[in-house]
Amino acid sequence: FSRRALLGGAGAGLAVGAIGGAVGGRAAASPGPAAAPGTGAAAVPFHGPRQAGIVEPAQARVHLAAFDLAPAAGREQLRTLLRIWSATAARLTRGEPADGHENQIALDAGPCSLTVTFGFGATLFDKAGLADRRPEALAPLPAFPGDALDPARGDGDLWLQIGADDALVAFHALRVLQRQAAGLAVPRWQMAGFGRTPGATARPTTGRNLMGQVDGTNNPKPDDPDFAAKVFATGPAWLAGGSYAVVRRIRMLLDDWENQPTDRQERVIGRRKSDGAPLSGGPGAGETTPVDLAATGPDGTLAIAPDAHVRVAAPASNGGAAMLRRGFSYQDGLLADGSPDAGLLFVAFQADPARGFVPVQRRLARGDGLSRFLRHEASGLYAVPPGAPEGGYVGQQLLE
Ligand code: HEM
Numbered sequence: 283f284s285r286r287a288l289l290g291g292a293g294a295g296l297a298v299g300a301i302g303g304a305v306g307g308r309a310a311a312s313p314g315p316a317a318a319p320g321t322g323a324a325a326v327p328f329h330g331p332r333q334a335g336i337v338e339p340a341q342a343r344v345h346l347a348a349f350d351l352a353p354a355a356g357r358e359q360l361r362t363l364l365r366i367w368s369a370t371a372a373r374l375t376r377g378e379p380a381d382g383h384e385n386q387i388a389l390d391a392g393p394c395s396l397t398v399t400f401g402f403g404a405t406l407f408d409k410a411g412l413a414d415r416r417p418e419a420l421a422p423l424p425a426f427p428g429d430a431l432d433p434a435r436g437d438g439d440l441w442l443q444i445g446a447d448d449a450l451v452a453f454h455a456l457r458v459l460q461r462q463a464a465g466l467a468v469p470r471w472q473m474a475g476f477g478r479t480p481g482a483t484a485r486p487t488t489g490r491n492l493m494g495q496v497d498g499t500n501n502p503k504p505d506d507p508d509f510a511a512k513v514f515a516t517g518p519a520w521l522a523g524g525s526y527a528v529v530r531r532i533r534m535l536l537d538d539w540e541n542q543p544t545d546r547q548e549r550v551i552g553r554r555k556s557d558g559a560p561l562s563g564g565p566g567a568g569e570t571t572p573v574d575l576a577a578t579g580p581d582g583t584l585a586i587a588p589d590a591h592v593r594v595a596a597p598a599s600n601g602g603a604a605m606l607r608r609g610f611s612y613q614d615g616l617l618a619d620g621s622p623d624a625g626l627l628f629v630a631f632q633a634d635p636a637r638g639f640v641p642v643q644r645r646l647a648r649g650d651g652l653s654r655f656l657r658h659e660a661s662g663l664y665a666v667p668p669g670a671p672e673g674g675y676v677g678q679q680l681l682e
């Protein structure tokens with residue numbers, strides 16, 4: 283599904299490149315910069331029944347950031363912060379300046395499909411005097427075999443996912459939102475990630491991760507009849523229409539991985555590297571050919587190995603558990619031993635982590651051929667409230 287199609291909103295079907303400043307059906311009333319048509323002018327509305335940054339394709343750049351409420355802050359300060367942050371995110375996603383006090387990092391760029399998505403960690407609720415409204419599904423994730431988690435880079439009261447197709451636009455939004463939090467919330471951790479830049483390929487297939495695999499093929503699709511049931515929460519009332527985000531920083535042991543021959547790498551996943559076609563597929567198979575977990579090869583063994591990632595992770599192996607994966611790659615230089623500090627900022631949205639990430643990761647951590655090449659280094663779970671209407675703010679249903 284393309285960002286352009288989503289921008290069409292309620293069937294408007296506008297081509298971004300053709301509408302210049304009037305993106306997504308908006309009048310070009312903003313004093314914003316003269317954005318280049320296409321990537322620069324593309325805008326994703328902030329307001330709506332769902333928060334932006336869930337169903338839209340992952341942008342070229344992301345900042346994930348967590349904050350804790352300031353020591354003396356409570357419910358009132360939380361409300362103030364969410365009001366300010368929502369108003370700012372709405373302005374920035376339209377390509378307008380935030381509040382006139384900002385540095386000029388994004389001055390001459392358009393919105394570049396900026397989205398800002400807000401989530402609430404389990405620890406927020408006690409501090410804001412809302413313990414009785416904390417959803418049961420927000421209980422801490424269980425420990426999984428092989429976890430090597432750094433608590434300083436996980437969890438947090440508030441979570442932000444800031445995505446944009448331009449690095450300066452994304453960083454600008456991060457700086458503005460962080461400055462506006464002063465006195466109300468303190469930064470806890472931040473991570474920067476990236477994906478493919480729009481226009482980088484003439485074949486806009488599903489993106490690749492740093493292991494070189496086409497990644498995201500078998501995600502639930504927005505037009506699947508059960509998409510909403512898999513991705514969006516139905517309760518408690520304040521969260522209805524929202525979601526749960528699981529965030530994991532997963533380092534890839536790239537030196538080990540790249541030492542494997544391609545056919546071995548393909549067996550680890552169960553798909554071809556060149557085009558993502560399932561190994562069960564036969565000669566004409568392509569990326570979208572359905573996976574056949576029962577198929578056998580000429581020697582009678584399973585075409586998709588018993589420990590192949592797509593078999594172990596598949597809903598069929600996990601009682602139907604499903605999630606919408608929307609991850610980004612990261613690279614932060616080298617570790618002390620010279621190996622790359624690089625991997626996947628795994629972000630998955632689901633209606634309920636107990637019917638999404640938890641059962642799947644339980645199986646992956648024990649029996650997945652891919653796990654040998656991975657280290658889970660940080661983890662967070664956040665309730666992602668529904669979107670805010672014009673004039674409202676994210677989290678309003680919880681706080682008023
Ligand atoms: C599928 C890579 C971690 C859940 C895939 C595919 C690739 C991949 C290449 C096949 C294409 C696709 O359908 O997207 C990776 C890498 C990971 C990772 C490189 C870590 C760095 C995880 C984790 C989970 C997960 C932590 C959840 C706990 C899934 C699911 C599928 C999938 C549900 C679809 C299976 C199907 O129904 O065919 N992954 N994955 N993955 N992965 Fe992962």
